[in-house]
Amino acid sequence: MSRSAPLAARVLPYALLSPAVVVTLAIVFFPMLQAAWMSLHELILFRPNVMPFVWLDNFAAAFSDEVFWISLRHTGIWIGLTVPLQLLLGLATALLLNRPFWWRPLARALIIIPWALPSVVIALMWSWIYDSNYGALNDFLLRMDILQRSVPWLADPDTALYAIILTLTWQGFPFFAVMILAGLQAIPESYYEAAAIDGAGPWRQFWHITLPGIAGVLVTAILLRVIWVANSIDVIFVMTGGGPGYATYTLPLYAFLKARTNLDYGYGSALAVLFTVMLMAVVVLYLRRTARAVAQ
Amino acid sequence: MIRSRPPALRLLTLHLPMLLIVAFALGPWLWMLVTSLTPQEQLFTTGPSLADATAANYERLFRTVGFGRNLVDSAIVAGGTVIVGLTLSVTAAYAFSRFRFPGRRLLMLQFLLINMFPIVLLILPLFVLMRTLGILNTHVALIVANATVAIPFAIWMMTSYINAIPTELEEAAMTDGCTRLGALVRVILPLCAPGIVATGIYIFITAWNEYLYALTLGGNNVRPITVAIQTLIGEYQVQWGLLTAGGIVGALPATVLFLIVQKRLISGLTQGAVKG
Numbered sequence: 001m002s003r004s005a006p007l008a009a010r011v012l013p014y015a016l017l018s019p020a021v022v023v024t025l026a027i028v029f030f031p032m033l034q035a036a037w038m039s040l041h042e043l044i045l046f047r048p049n050v051m052p053f054v055w056l057d058n059f060a061a062a063f064s065d066e067v068f069w070i071s072l073r074h075t076g077i078w079i080g081l082t083v084p085l086q087l088l089l090g091l092a093t094a095l096l097l098n099r100p101f102w103w104r105p106l107a108r109a110l111i112i113i114p115w116a117l118p119s120v121v122i123a124l125m126w127s128w129i130y131d132s133n134y135g136a137l138n139d140f141l142l143r144m145d146i147l148q149r150s151v152p153w154l155a156d157p158d159t160a161l162y163a164i165i166l167t168l169t170w171q172g173f174p175f176f177a178v179m180i181l182a183g184l185q186a187i188p189e190s191y192y193e194a195a196a197i198d199g200a201g202p203w204r205q206f207w208h209i210t211l212p213g214i215a216g217v218l219v220t221a222i223l224l225r226v227i228w229v230a231n232s233i234d235v236i237f238v239m240t241g242g243g244p245g246y247a248t249y250t251l252p253l254y255a256f257l258k259a260r261t262n263l264d265y266g267y268g269s270a271l272a273v274l275f276t277v278m279l280m281a282v283v284v285l286y287l288r289r290t291a292r293a294v295a296q
Numbered sequence: 297m298i299r300s301r302p303p304a305l306r307l308l309t310l311h312l313p314m315l316l317i318v319a320f321a322l323g324p325w326l327w328m329l330v331t332s333l334t335p336q337e338q339l340f341t342t343g344p345s346l347a348d349a350t351a352a353n354y355e356r357l358f359r360t361v362g363f364g365r366n367l368v369d370s371a372i373v374a375g376g377t378v379i380v381g382l383t384l385s386v387t388a389a390y391a392f393s394r395f396r397f398p399g400r401r402l403l404m405l406q407f408l409l410i411n412m413f414p415i416v417l418l419i420l421p422l423f424v425l426m427r428t429l430g431i432l433n434t435h436v437a438l439i440v441a442n443a444t445v446a447i448p449f450a451i452w453m454m455t456s457y458i459n460a461i462p463t464e465l466e467e468a469a470m471t472d473g474c475t476r477l478g479a480l481v482r483v484i485l486p487l488c489a490p491g492i493v494a495t496g497i498y499i500f501i502t503a504w505n506e507y508l509y510a511l512t513l514g515g516n517n518v519r520p521i522t523v524a525i526q527t528l529i530g531e532y533q534v535q536w537g538l539l540t541a542g543g544i545v546g547a548l549p550a551t552v553l554f555l556i557v558q559k560r561l562i563s564g565l566t567q568g569a570v571k572g
Contacts, residue, residue: 012476016391017403020384020447028410028444031421038421045424089317096314101306107314109555111321116554118505120522121543124529125328128536134340136327174321231414234507238526252416259420260512272417283412287405 035269043266058270068271070246071254074161075230075275078250081162082229083222085169090176090221095210097177098184108181115174123238126167130154154240157247164236164248168229176221183217184210223286230279251275325547332540339536353541361538363545366524369435373510373520374503376439378496381446386492389454390480394463404455407448418444419512426513433515441509446499453498457491458484494557501550521546 042054062068097108114122129136132152141147153163191209200208233253240248242257249257252275259268331344332353338345357363391397392404422441426432431440465487466479474482485492507522514523525542532538 010397013391013395013397013400016387020388020407020451021403023384023443024407024410024447027422027440028413028418031418031425032413034421034425035417038424092313093317096310096317099310101310101314107318109558110318112554112558113325113551114321116501116551117325117547118507118522118525118550120505120507120525121328121547122324124525124539124543125324127529128331128540129324129327131536134343134536139343170320170324227412231416233416237508238529252414255416256419256508259423265420265424268416269420272414272420276414276417279412279414283409286412287409290408291401291405 036273038265039270039273041266043264043269045263045265054266058267059274061267062270062274067246067249067254068251071249071251074248075250075252077161078165078168079226079230081165082168082172083225085165086172086176086225086229087218087222089169089173091180093173093177094180094184097181111177112174114171117171119171119232119234120238122167122171123235126163126170127154127239130163155244157244160240160244160247164239167239168232168235171235172225172229175225179217179221180214183214187213220286220289223282223289226282227279227286230275230282251278328540328543331536332544334537336535336537353537354545356538357541357545361524361528361542363521363524363542366519366521367545369514369518370504370520370522372435373438373442373518374500376435377442377446377503378499380439380443381450381499382492382496384443384447385450385454386485387480388451389458390484392451392455393458394466407451410448411445415508419508422509423512432513433517435518437513438506438510438518438520441513442503442506445502445506449502450495450499453495454488454491457488457495461487497553497557501553504550 039058040053040055041051042057043051093111097104097111130138130153132138132150132155135150135153137153138147138150142150151159153159187209191213192205195205195209230250231252233250233256236242236248236250236253237256242249242253251271255268255271255275258264258271262268327344330346331339333346333349333351334344335348335350335352338348388407392400418441423432426437426440431437461484466474466476466483469479469483470476504520505522506520507526510518510520510523511526514520519527525539525546528539528542
């Protein structure tokens with residue numbers, strides 16, 4: 001009796017966890033191993049019975065594939081522009097929402113709308129805004145005399161990627177706003193009062209109290225967002241499908257299209273694995289931060 | 297921050313920029329709404345306006361395009377994902393919250409890690425696997441695919457909700473003769489019911505909005521609303537009245553639910569980030 005009780009107590013947490021762990025092993029980790037396995041094969045889905053093992057040929061092919069490098073460069077621009085833009089707009093929004101005014105609850109609720117919409121709908125309505133003939137953006141810029149004639153925003157290789165980046169900025173800035181607002185509200189009011197007594201103006205208060213106070217939240221939110229934005233391909237897929245030409249290819253989109261349109265699951269998997277390995281650098285940073293919070 | 301500023305300055309540094317940001321956030325959606333209420337012919341002449349507002353686009357959407365079935369498919373997939381996600385994660389979250397055991401941190405991080413993996417890395421093998429198992433183009437396929445996101449998310453949310461419930465309550469129940477599982481069912485679950493509801497709703501929204509899995513694994517048989525909207529874009533390229541009506545309908549359930557639970561949800565989502 002006295003021996004079995006502690007044993008049961010020791011086993012209990014694992015028993016409680018086992019359903020979730022078993023299912024995620026089956027539907028996440030096993031498929032991932034399968035993807036790694038597939039990346040070492042020549043696997044084209046309409047030739048089902050031939051699946052030769054080709055070692056690292058797919059990876060070698062990627063490095064000499066021009067589209068791989070184009071996609072990689074676009075992924076860099078994609079993350080490098082979208083995340084800072086989301087961050088700046090989110091920060092501005094959060095700073096405004098942190099001040100009391102009578103319609104603050106309404107503003108806070110409305111700001112979140114972009115976050116709640118399906119990405120297909122987001123892609124649809126921005127395609128309408130960017131429409132070269134009847135779109136609101138062209139109409140507005142023509143009326144303001146900023147443009148002389150309409151620009152086909154999504155059909156022009158020079159503007160397509162940036163047009164989608166603006167769309168994604170719109171989709172993602174509420175997330176930053178909400179996260180940063182939570183961080184701002186955790187800063188004690190007394191810090192500002194003390195600083196005001198010492199004669200610090202709004203700018204110095206921002207640099208010496210606000211920014212250090214939200215630094216932790218900022219880093220976490222940026223890491224999360226980099227991962228999210230890097231992975232996000234649905235908006236691009238619906239808006240341009242990667243085109244015109246390769247103008248809006250990012251690396252995960254390239255992997256997806258390889259499998260979807262060419263049914264080349266071997267090469268597609270290799271691209272997905274390469275992308276994941278690169279992304280892991282950011283993921284590890286994020287996990288290390290969170291691991292500290294979980295430790296207690 | 298308490299000192300009062302002149303009203304003109306407040307208008308310039310607070311109300312005006314806030315209004316601009318709200319307009320930016322809401323503008324595209326409002327524009328879509330106005331377009332969907334404008335008669336189709338008028339879109340290419342005078343442009344979208346509410347002067348002759350009509351529901352014609354919506355009627356056409358349900359009559360000729362048949363959006364009804366797609367809404368049902370979406371509801372089945374999203375509802376199924378909620379059930380799978382919540383049932384599998386309640387006991388796991390309880391274990392993480394109430395026990396300290398070897399491997400706890402590793403297992404928790406493992407669940408966090410899952411959400412970071414690119415969807416492309418999963419979507420390709422899931423397609424091949426489900427094809428082999430013969431469950432491609434079924435609701436089950438989409439529920440399983442969505443569960444890859446829902447389970448880890450639910451576990452993290454529920455763990456933080458259960459953490460907020462004092463242990464004394466279940467200890468009292470256990471000294472009164474409850475087993476641990478009895479205490480979980482009778483004490484913990486009722487107390488974190490609001491959290492469970494919020495988590496469930498968030499899972500529902502995510503599954504409802506999901507597109508790539510639905511496109512790849514649902515085939516022609518199961519076509520949730522997101523896939524239907526994308527097909528509309530392909531078929532009715534310039535009929536923006538119809539397209540935007542589809543967009544409004546497709547986004548409505550998720551948007552309404554989100555506005556209802558946003559407060560509780562956001563406190564749960566940001567808790568970890570603020571502490572870490």
